[in-house]
Amino acid sequence: MILPWGCDNPVSAAIDMTHGYLYIGTLTSPGRVVAIRLSNFTVAKTLILAVGEDFLYGMAIDVSRGYLYASTYTAPPKIVKMGIVKTSLDEFTKIDVLTLE
Amino acid sequence: MGAWFLATEFYDLDGDWHWPASPPYQYQPEYASDGITWTAARYWASGWSGFLEFRFTEIFCSQIKWIYSSDRSEALSEHDVDIYYDSAWHDLFQAAGFTKLAWNYYTIPDEGHNISRVRIRARNSTSASIRFDLSEMQFYGSEIGVPVAPTNCVATANGPSQITLTWNDNSYIETGYEIQRKIDFGSWESVTTTEADVEVYVDATASVRPAQYYEYRVRAVAPGPLYSDWCTSNAVLTPAAPPWYQADSDDGGGADWTNGAKAYDDSLSTHATGQLPLDGSWSTWLELTYASMLLKATQVKLLLATPGGGKFHLQVQAMLGGIWQTVIDSWPDPTDPSGRTWASGSFSKSTLTKLRVRGCWSSEETSWRLIEIYSYAEAQATQYIVPLAIDETAGYLYAAGHLAPGEVVKIDLITFQAVDRMQFGAGENYPRCSVVHSATKAYFGLYVDPGKIVRLNLLDFFKDATKTLGAAGEKNFMGADIHVSGDYAYFACWQEPGKVVRVKLSDFTDSTLTLASGDDRPWPVLVDPDKGYLYLGLWTVPGKIVTVKLSNLVRESRLTLSAALETLSCGAIDTVNKYAYFGAMMSPGKIVKVRVAT
Numbered sequence: 001m002i003l004p005w006g007c008d009n010p011v012s013a014a015i016d017m018t019h020g021y022l023y024i025g026t027l028t029s030p031g032r033v034v035a036i037r038l039s040n041f042t043v044a045k046t047l048i049l050a051v052g053e054d055f056l057y058g059m060a061i062d063v064s065r066g067y068l069y070a071s072t073y074t075a076p077p078k079i080v081k082m083g084i085v086k087t088s089l090d091e092f093t094k095i096d097v098l099t100l101e
Numbered sequence: 102m103g104a105w106f107l108a109t110e111f112y113d114l115d116g117d118w119h120w121p122a123s124p125p126y127q128y129q130p131e132y133a134s135d136g137i138t139w140t141a142a143r144y145w146a147s148g149w150s151g152f153l154e155f156r157f158t159e160i161f162c163s164q165i166k167w168i169y170s171s172d173r174s175e176a177l178s179e180h181d182v183d184i185y186y187d188s189a190w191h192d193l194f195q196a197a198g199f200t201k202l203a204w205n206y207y208t209i210p211d212e213g214h215n216i217s218r219v220r221i222r223a224r225n226s227t228s229a230s231i232r233f234d235l236s237e238m239q240f241y242g243s244e245i246g247v248p249v250a251p252t253n254c255v256a257t258a259n260g261p262s263q264i265t266l267t268w269n270d271n272s273y274i275e276t277g278y279e280i281q282r283k284i285d286f287g288s289w290e291s292v293t294t295t296e297a298d299v300e301v302y303v304d305a306t307a308s309v310r311p312a313q314y315y316e317y318r319v320r321a322v323a324p325g326p327l328y329s330d331w332c333t334s335n336a337v338l339t340p341a342a343p344p345w346y347q348a349d350s351d352d353g354g355g356a357d358w359t360n361g362a363k364a365y366d367d368s369l370s371t372h373a374t375g376q377l378p379l380d381g382s383w384s385t386w387l388e389l390t391y392a393s394m395l396l397k398a399t400q401v402k403l404l405l406a407t408p409g410g411g412k413f414h415l416q417v418q419a420m421l422g423g424i425w426q427t428v429i430d431s432w433p434d435p436t437d438p439s440g441r442t443w444a445s446g447s448f449s450k451s452t453l454t455k456l457r458v459r460g461c462w463s464s465e466e467t468s469w470r471l472i473e474i475y476s477y478a479e480a481q482a483t484q485y486i487v488p489l490a491i492d493e494t495a496g497y498l499y500a501a502g503h504l505a506p507g508e509v510v511k512i513d514l515i516t517f518q519a520v521d522r523m524q525f526g527a528g529e530n531y532p533r534c535s536v537v538h539s540a541t542k543a544y545f546g547l548y549v550d551p552g553k554i555v556r557l558n559l560l561d562f563f564k565d566a567t568k569t570l571g572a573a574g575e576k577n578f579m580g581a582d583i584h585v586s587g588d589y590a591y592f593a594c595w596q597e598p599g600k601v602v603r604v605k606l607s608d609f610t611d612s613t614l615t616l617a618s619g620d621d622r623p624w625p626v627l628v629d630p631d632k633g634y635l636y637l638g639l640w641t642v643p644g645k646i647v648t649v650k651l652s653n654l655v656r657e658s659r660l661t662l663s664a665a666l667e668t669l670s671c672g673a674i675d676t677v678n679k680y681a682y683f684g685a686m687m688s689p690g691k692i693v694k695v696r697v698a699t
Contacts, residue, residue, distance in 0.1 A: 003690035008424060010684030010692065013625070015673035022673055022682050026690060028424075029452060036682075038675060041694055054452065058489035059671075060498060062514055071489050071500055073454075075396060075480070079489075079500060081517055096517055100500065100510055 004046050007032045012059035014068060021085050025056030025070045032056075033070060035085055035092050045089045053080055053097065067095070076101050105166070105239040108134035108155035108219075115151025118142040118235075133235045138168050141234035144223050149181075153235070154220040159249065159274040159323070160242025163213030165193075166206045167238040169223075172231045175201055179226060184209065185218035186249065187271055193219075197226075215249040216240075217273040248272035248321035250329035251300075261311035261342035264304045268319050268332055275321035279328070283316040284308060286437050294322060312345035312475045314338055314369075314404060314441070336439060338369040338404065338473065345475045348389035348456065350577065352622065352640070353597050355385030357459075364458075364471045365389060372406070372470040377413055377462035386418075386457040387471070395478035398453035401428050402445035404472040410440045411465025417444075417458050419476075421451035424688055432463075441472065453478060490535040490543055492559065499543055499557075505530035507547065507555070511562055521562050529555055529567060534626075536583035536590050538606055546578025546592040554578070554592060554604060554611075566609055573613045575600050580626040582635070587651060591635055593623035599637065599647075601626075603654055614654045620647050625672030627681050632698045638669030638683040645669075646683065646695060666693050 003010065003024070012025035021044065022036040031054050033047040049056075055073035062069070066086055072078040081096040111130035113119060120128040120143035128143035130153055144150040162184070171178040181195040199205045219240065225231035251268040258264050266280065280292040280302055295302055302319075309315070316336045321329040341347045351361035357376040364373040364387070375384055401417055417429035429446035436442070453476055460469055487503040496515060502508035506529045511521040525532075525545075532555070533548040540559060547553040551571025558565040570576070579595040588607050594600040598616040601623070605611070616623070622640035628651070629636070635649040644662040646669070649655065670686040679699045685691040 001692045001694070003692065005689065007690050008688035009670070009686045010690040011670050011686060013671040013673040013682065013684055015675060015682070017675055017677050022675075022692075024671070024684055024690070024692060027454075027670075027686065036692065038678070038680070055454075057487045058500070060489040060491035062491055062493050062498075064493050065514060067514070069489055069491070069498055071487065073487065073503075077500070077502070079498070079512065079517075098512065098517055098519065100502075100519060 001036070001041060001043070003034055004043055007034050007046060012056050012070065014059045014061035016061055016063050016084055018063050019084065019086050023059065023061065023068055023084070025059045027055050027057070029054035031070065031072060033068070033082065035089070044085065045092050047082065047092065047094060049080055049094065053078055066091070105241050106157055106160055107136055107239060108157045110156035112154040112156070113151070114154065117144055117146060117151050118153045120145055128234065134238050136237070138237045141236040144233045146230050147225050147228050149224045150222045150233070152220040152222045154218060155238065156218050156273070157240065159215055159217035159247065159272060160240065161213055161247065162209060162216045162240050162242045164206060164208050164241040165219065165238065166204050166241070168202065168204055168236040169199070169234060170201050170236065171225070171233045173225055173227065175199060177226045178233065179224040181222045181224070182207070183220050184214060184216050186214040186216050188269060190220070215247070247327050248275040248323040248329045251278065251319050251321060251332045254317065254319050254332040254334040256315065256317050256334040256337040258337045258339045261339050262305065262309050264309055264315055264337060264339065266302045266304060266317050266319065266334060268300055270298055270300045272321040272323070272329065274323050276324060277322050278319050279322050281318050282308070285314050285443060286441075289318070309339065311339050311342035312473070314443070336369065338367070340367040341475055344477050344479060346391065346395055346478060347473070347475060348391055350390045350595070352388040354387035357384035358387045361387050364474050367473065369472060372472040374468055374470055375458070375460050376468050377460050377466060379462055379467065381462050383416070383461050384459045386459050388455060388457040389474065390455050391453065391476070395453040395476055397450045397479035398476055399450050399479070400445060400447045400477035401456060401474070402443055402477070403429070403458070403474045404441060404443055405433060405435070406439070406441040406470040406472060407435055407466045408440070408468060408470070409466060410435050411463065413463040413466045413469055414461035415444055416461070417446060417456060419448065419453055420455040421448060421453055425457070487533055488535040488545070490537040492537045492539050495540040495559065497559070499535065499537065501532035501535055501545055503531050503533065507532040507545065509545070509557065523557070523562060523564065525555055525564060526567065529553060533579055534581035534592065536581045538583060538585055542606065544581070544583075544590050544604065546581050548577050548579065548595070550576035552576040552578050552594060552602070554602070556609060568604070568609060568611060570602060570611065570613070573600065573615065575602050575613055578602070580624045582626040582628040584628045584630045584651065586630055589651070591626055591628060593626045593637055595622050595624070595640075597621040599623035599639070601635070601637070601649060601654070612654060614649065614656065616647060616656055617659070620645070620656070620659060623647065624670050625683060627672050627674040629674055629676050629697055631676055634698050636672070636674065636681050636697060638672050640668045640670065642667040644683070644685055644693070646681070660695065662693060666691055
């Protein structure tokens with residue numbers, strides 16, 4: 001699979017086997033998160049993060065609570081909190097950002 | 102044209118060239134080189150006299166002449182004459198048989214020396230006190246006033262902003278030493294002129310900056326002014342310091358590179374060697390990684406050399422903002438006699454994480470030497486996050502700061518706030534991967550040599566153990582996964598070939614699997630606990646996936662992907678449907694789906 005334009009250098013990943021999605025973080029500026037539907041191995045949706053939320057080297061998923069976390073390779077570092085797809089692609093959206101000084 | 106010179110200073114160190122024994126003297130040292138042959142210095146005793154030393158403005162002296170008289174026969178009037186050069190006295194002759202009351206001539210060997218000091222002593226070979234008069238001694242020189250050149254000029258970089266220069270002071274008449282400096286193969290420029298009798302200069306001027314190439318030269322200055330020849334130092338390279346940065350690791354460079362790590366070791370005397378393929382194609386890339394990203398980078402420069410001083414085609418790319426961009430595409434021409442030169446490239450202010458370098462064959466060279474490579478940046482990231490580990494059950498996220506020493510921030514998943522922070526110990530740097538054993542322990546693999554694994558107690562959030570590997574060469578942990586029910590965590594070493602370190606969770610013991618040749622640079626680590634396999638994505642071209650059987654920690658197989666899929670950098674496994682997914686760090690990005698053991 002070739003990722004959408006601008007989603008270069010995938011560098012982090014998390015999988016949600018319960019809802020059937022794979023999430024990929026990119027080493028780009030700004031960072032992008034791609035949701036891939038496992039059932040047909042297609043791109044379902046791409047989130048483009050804000051300026052300064054770059055280089056998503058780390059990713060973790062909390063399936064039980066329905067959140068995805070991506071860490072930025074920036075100074076200061078940030079943790080971007082996103083919703084995961086459970087029933088609708090609309091749920092896959094950025095929710096909050098925590099800056100770690 | 103030369104001339105005969107007289108001494109200007111006289112030293113009768115033993116006081117035995119004066120006569121009578123107390124003033125007024127009829128004979129004294131000054132009369133021995135005053136241009137008058139009927140005055141003299143007198144030694145009147147038995148055996149050897151003390152030395153009578155003459156000093157004069159430094160000349161290139163090729164001959165001396167003298168007149169003496171003695172009550173002993175010529176055969177029994179022994180002379181001992183020394184001359185001073187190269188910071189020491191040298192015996193000119195010790196002999197008897199010279200003619201009395203006439204000029205005696207002696208030619209200085211080696212066509213002469215730059216001297217300013219001569220000494221003589223005489224011996225009356227009898228037990229009785231016998232008169233020995235030195236009526237005149239003169240010195241023939243081709244020039245006057247030219248100081249002797251310094252020798253052994255050595256430059257040493259004490260740090261990024263200071264260089265110490267030392268030399269040997271060989272001149273007696275200098276008023277100082279003039280020092281010049283050449284920076285980065287530029288023109289000679291004046292630095293300073295020291296006082297006389299100095300043999301060291303510390304250059305801590307503002308011109309001494311990190312990651313620059315320096316040469317020095319020194320010469321003696323005498324009144325006139327007259328100058329000695331230059332003494333040129335060795336070249337010296339100041340070590341990197343902000344705003345110049347060096348890489349922290351390399352990928353080995355493939356078939357056309359050797360000693361890649363020598364390209365960022367701050368040493369002028371070592372280098373990486375790049376071969377230039379004879380078929381005219383580009384060499385393989387040597388890729389260099391900065392452990393800490395460079396913020397606001399604007400420039401890259403390479404100190405390089407070619408064995409024959411010829412040109413070749415050089416290309417350098419930088420990963421700027423996550424995208425490879427060509428920053429140098431040139432034909433470096435090492436015109437310096439050392440064969441060295443700089444190549445540099447500038448670019449718009451960007452975040453730099455990697456560089457890669459390659460060369461192309463020319464008719465002039467078949468290899469080249471990458472001595473050092475530097476990047477210029479306004480800042481280096483001092484605090485950022487790489488690995489995340491989540492403990493869903495306990496409700497915490499652990500974010501590791503890729504710092505020296507490393508840090509871990511504990512984040513409450515409910516409030517999404519940092520609730521605690523702890524720092525690793527000294528030398529426990531650069532956490533790069535992590536796994537969590539729910540509500541019990543977290544393990545962080547460090548990107549260091551030798552490799553280290555830090556264990557945190559999650560109940561009280563403190564570091565309770567550190568494991569230092571390295572007995573089997575383990576280093577640079579890059580990826581990790583955990584198999585809680587199997588009681589193991591697995592850490593992949595970014596090496597060629599790669600290694601897998603298995604850590605037993607219950608007792609923190611370890612064992613290591615060294616992968617096969619070509620199983621290079623494993624990054625993503627995926628455990629399938631149900632089937633008992635571990636899958637490693639390799640940072641290779643093309644990308645590869647290695648399967649390891651967990652029960653006995655044995656490498657089972659390797660899958661080589663198509664040429665369009667390279668450098669695997671992340672992954673996840675669907676243990677229900679038995680597929681593994683790997684991301685390929687390419688532009689555009691690619692994801693490969695792989696069927697795993699069912």
